[in-house]
Amino acid sequence: MTRSRPALELKGRMLPITRVRVLEADPASVRAQLAEMVRQMPQAVKGMAVVIDSDIDGDLAALLTAFREVGIQPLAVSDGPLADAARASGLPVVSKDSGKAAPAPAPARAVAAAPAPVVAAARKPAKVVADPIRSGQQVYAEDCDLIVLNTVSPGAEVIADGCIHIYGKLAGRALAGVKGDESARIFCRKLDAELVAIAGIYAVAEQIKAGPVNEPALAWLDGGRLKIEAHKI
Numbered sequence: 001m002t003r004s005r006p007a008l009e010l011k012g013r014m015l016p017i018t019r020v021r022v023l024e025a026d027p028a029s030v031r032a033q034l035a036e037m038v039r040q041m042p043q044a045v046k047g048m049a050v051v052i053d054s055d056i057d058g059d060l061a062a063l064l065t066a067f068r069e070v071g072i073q074p075l076a077v078s079d080g081p082l083a084d085a086a087r088a089s090g091l092p093v094v095s096k097d098s099g100k101a102a103p104a105p106a107p108a109r110a111v112a113a114a115p116a117p118v119v120a121a122a123r124k125p126a127k128v129v130a131d132p133i134r135s136g137q138q139v140y141a142e143d144c145d146l147i148v149l150n151t152v153s154p155g156a157e158v159i160a161d162g163c164i165h166i167y168g169k170l171a172g173r174a175l176a177g178v179k180g181d182e183s184a185r186i187f188c189r190k191l192d193a194e195l196v197a198i199a200g201i202y203a204v205a206e207q208i209k210a211g212p213v214n215e216p217a218l219a220w221l222d223g224g225r226l227k228i229e230a231h232k233i
Contacts, residue, residue: 020050025058046071053078060085191217201226
């Protein structure tokens with residue numbers, strides 16, 4: 001029987017992926033930190049896509065269970081001590097450096113997040129959004145900066161490969177430099193965010209409240225550490 005329409009359609013869309021480095025193989029320690037992450041930023045954790053990166057051997061099955069219990073979705077494992085277990089469980093194994101499929105294997109303390117490297121693309125003109133970004137909405141500026149002329153509501157998310165400029169209140173989540181650009185910055189006229197992140201390094205609401213809340217602010221990376229300070233825009 002001849003089909004009248006194709007069974008599949010391919011559409012290009014960037015999926016933000018976080019590389020999770022395992023520094024401690026003890027499942028209890030991992031579960032404890034995951035529980036704290038869920039407490040601090042439940043909306044960001046649920047559905048988070050991750051690549052598991054580890055230089056130490058451990059129980060991959062226990063790690064996968066711990067991640068999935070809190071809503072984190074493991075997509076692959078970096079080449080290393082966990083590679084054989086990943087292949088046995090049906091998970092892809094990717095190169096530590098490029099994110100590409102790794103070759104056949106050669107003989108191998110908390111959870112820390114870092115961005116999964118992606119091949120750099122040419123920067124496009126900035127994406128400008130004039131309307132308010134409401135709860136549940138996500139706006140992504142691929143290979144460019146994002147300029148929001150209005151507010152970003154709680155539960156909304158703005159994502160850019162470059163910088164993010166918000167000329168209203170940031171009450172939701174803002175993630176800049178998501179393809180690993182550590183020079184990206186986040187500017188907003190009034191900061192009251194649930195989460196801000198640059199190149200995978202993030203701060204959640206409780207940490208942000210120690211800074212310039214409800215004031216114009218700038219977030220950037222300094223030596224791999226996220227800084228948030230008052231800044232006129």
